Amino acid sequence: MTDFWNDSPGLAEALSSVAAIMRESLRSTDFPIEDAVASIIESNGKMLRPALVLIGARFGRGGMESRILPLAAAIELLHVSTLVHDDVLDEAELRRGIPTLHTRFGAKEAVLAGDWLFARAFLLAAESASPANAKALARLVSAICAAEIKQDMDKWSYSASRRGYFRKIAGKTAALFSLALHVGAAEAKAPAPVAERLRRAGYNLGMAFQILDDILDFESSAGVMRKPVGRDIAEGLCTLPLIHALRVDEHGVRALLSALSRERDGAAQMEPAVAAVIARTVSLGGVDAARRDAARFTARAEAEIARLPATPARDELSRLSSRLLSRLY
């Protein structure tokens, strides 16, 4: 695991247990490329989603680890299975420095391994979650898949509005953050109003997180680089900074996007066109406007968190929120 949780030793320990459950879930069947899938899980970064489940659960009764830890593992397995499929489809060669499954075993094995992870995740969820929460999880995954298809089909059209963009990230990142916090609280029998507030906090946290993540595509100056600059642009995606820039100077930005679209099949020649879109978006204030939107969601998340019961769990969530959002600024 990363050093992201250094300030939260209790959480880091629980996340190690979650990782162990994920590994155990791999070991329990006759699975041919077990080690390769295990190495993805070993490297899987922050484990943010299971951490949210665990924090949510701390607002409920204690002594429920036997249900909460597998549920947190299930949510992370679902996330990893989507990453495995994303990497095949994007033909990514590396994921966190490790060769992707399709690079090692071919696309067929990688898609099947993703399917297998999906099934193991649903199995863990069925074993550890209440039927209502298992259903909520399945519903969320199907909504995320639908949103991904929609996003892919909208590429290169630059038709998204600010509202459409918010709707899209609400259905993906924000819904998953929201579900993770809420499911943890619900399974640990937290009072319903607390679980509801956690749902809203997770929603706003997820919205801010995704906007900031999308801003990174325009900035190389961020302290921690999560992905190469300009990758979204080169794929024809229309994220919030670009949407703001289009509102300020639709004609000028569309001209640059048309130039970019013409280059889209020759990756080598795209860089100047991508750089031009980025520079124009920044100079039109698109990134600053997006950052203001993110700040608004951050403030809402903080307001929800402030109204949670004053417990160590609230402090933990508050610390996570500021660490997560500040390190991306």
Place this chain on the structure above:
Amino acid sequence: MTDFWNDSPGLAEALSSVAAIMRESLRSTDFPIEDAVASIIESNGKMLRPALVLIGARFGRGGMESRILPLAAAIELLHVSTLVHDDVLDEAELRRGIPTLHTRFGAKEAVLAGDWLFARAFLLAAESASPANAKALARLVSAICAAEIKQDMDKWSYSASRRGYFRKIAGKTAALFSLALHVGAAEAKAPAPVAERLRRAGYNLGMAFQILDDILDFESSAGVMRKPVGRDIAEGLCTLPLIHALRVDEHGVRALLSALSRERDGAAQMEPAVAAVIARTVSLGGVDAARRDAARFTARAEAEIARLPATPARDELSRLSSRLLSRLY
């Protein structure tokens, strides 16, 4: 639906309800390529797996349609989602005469649509099955994915033994047939010994069905063509007829397989090499020996069915078994 169920009007009607639930499950979300996925479901042939769920349920109490029909739909959706992914990975252009999703929308959309179907299927299962059966379903799907990966990695090695082949099809087709009959019976609260017998009947029926399906790859004389002859061979698979042929004349057959392997990257040139393997397998009695194995599983399935309570449901299962297995002979 096909005319396969003409002799079973009650079942055909229930299967129409299952298809309606599948369509409804598609309509309930904001899914961009809904019509295309619906057309796959409209064309989905025999609906054998949901039929087994429905027949199994008839050994239990009546009046449980509200749970049984969605469960049958969930099992068929799982099956369809694996077909969608198979078609992307095999680059198939048509499925039952309809252009495949990846042909119409690209590989990314097709993989995501398969994921979406998976999630919808698990959602339906979580809504309609008992937790134990929902888990059994998730476990089965993960086992099938693992078996598929193993099969793909074993391609061109021709290392399978008869026992290894039986184990493989036991974990795929037979496990699914077995689960479908058993789950239907269990959800409809059939007596446990009856549900257990249905599980064994389904297992043997599935084994016979898969062997006969694999035999079709060697025969163009079959009354109904399910797939082009020689496709398995051209993909480097080692099914039961070939395993038998290798036992009779390992040296001669391996020489033909080596010649085939050398041609594997140039599809146009493969046909004579494939034809040579098929002709040799048939002349060595590999197909006849495989057919004898299938007949043994068929006899076992019939023996289990004969010992079920003498009800219209038993007659239905018996008719299905002989229709299914005879039309493939």
